[in-house]
Amino acid sequence: MTVTKALKSRISTRAFLDTPVSKDEIAEILDAAKFAASGGNLQPWKVIAVAGDARQRVIDAVSEKLSKDPFGNEAEFPVYPEKLWEPYRSRRYEVGEDMYALMGVPREDKGARLNWLMQNYQFFGAPVGLFFAIDERMNKNQWAHLGMFMMCVALAAEEKGLATCMQEAWTPHAKTVGDALKLEGPYIVYCGMALGHADKTAKVNQLRTKRAPLDEFAAFDGF
Numbered sequence: 001m002t003v004t005k006a007l008k009s010r011i012s013t014r015a016f017l018d019t020p021v022s023k024d025e026i027a028e029i030l031d032a033a034k035f036a037a038s039g040g041n042l043q044p045w046k047v048i049a050v051a052g053d054a055r056q057r058v059i060d061a062v063s064e065k066l067s068k069d070p071f072g073n074e075a076e077f078p079v080y081p082e083k084l085w086e087p088y089r090s091r092r093y094e095v096g097e098d099m100y101a102l103m104g105v106p107r108e109d110k111g112a113r114l115n116w117l118m119q120n121y122q123f124f125g126a127p128v129g130l131f132f133a134i135d136e137r138m139n140k141n142q143w144a145h146l147g148m149f150m151m152c153v154a155l156a157a158e159e160k161g162l163a164t165c166m167q168e169a170w171t172p173h174a175k176t177v178g179d180a181l182k183l184e185g186p187y188i189v190y191c192g193m194a195l196g197h198a199d200k201t202a203k204v205n206q207l208r209t210k211r212a213p214l215d216e217f218a219a220f221d222g223f
């Protein structure tokens with residue numbers, strides 16, 4: 001698989017089969033992703049992979065937190081700016097609407113939409129969850145490099161025929177997740193990722209998101 005092919009075929013998968021993924025496969029993916037570049041070669045990432053009981057422990061901890069304090073926000077930062085502006089606002093709206101339209105969930109059906117959102121906290125059925133953490137003393141710069149590492153993980157998984165969904169849905173529960181992971185040291189959980197075999201029959205996995213054309217985000221000068 002070429003890098004371009006992997007870039008174009010990777011999607012956020014939101015329904016997985018329960019087919020297990022071995023520790024060796026995950027280790028190979030992470031061992032490839034470690035070649036991600038990072039400023040000063042700091043490699044400011046830490047990743048915790050969970051399956052089986054450990055996966056369930058995270059699910060249970062967050063489910064308990066949600067039942068007691070559904071709006072309790074443990075994130076170190078607001079996941080989005082308080083009020084999004086154009087064109088970002090429309091893009092965010094559109095991806096949600098496109099996804100719910102595919103699944104036939106109308107706008108008024110807030111219950112169905114919430115239930116769907118809650119699927120995040122089951123890793124969308126994926127047998128493996130990855131959590132990406134960073135030393136809390138790092139700056140914005142290193143957070144960007146953690147993101148680059150995450151994308152490398154997603155692409156390496158793609159090459160192996162595995163599917164992923166990055167999940168900032170866990171971010172507001174970062175402390176609860178960190179405790180369930182028994183994460184020690186000055187680390188904070190930034191984001192999760194569901195990983196497994198895609199359920200290719202699931203409607204939600206038919207979603208193909210749009211992208212702004214090149215001339216909207218790229219400038220060329222002096223060519």
Ligand SMILES: Cc1cc2nc3c(=O)[nH]c(=O)nc-3n(C[C@H](O)[C@H](O)[C@H](O)COP(=O)(O)O)c2cc1C
Pocket residue numbers: 010011012013014095120165166167168169170191207208209
């Ligand atoms: C850092 C990050 C966090 C994300 N968190 C979630 C999430 O919590 N739940 C979810 O369903 N999708 C999540 N997404 C998926 C985005 O909605 C998706 O990447 C975007 O709509 C583009 O679609 P694509 O990934 O299928 O190309 C996340 C993506 C990124 C990069």
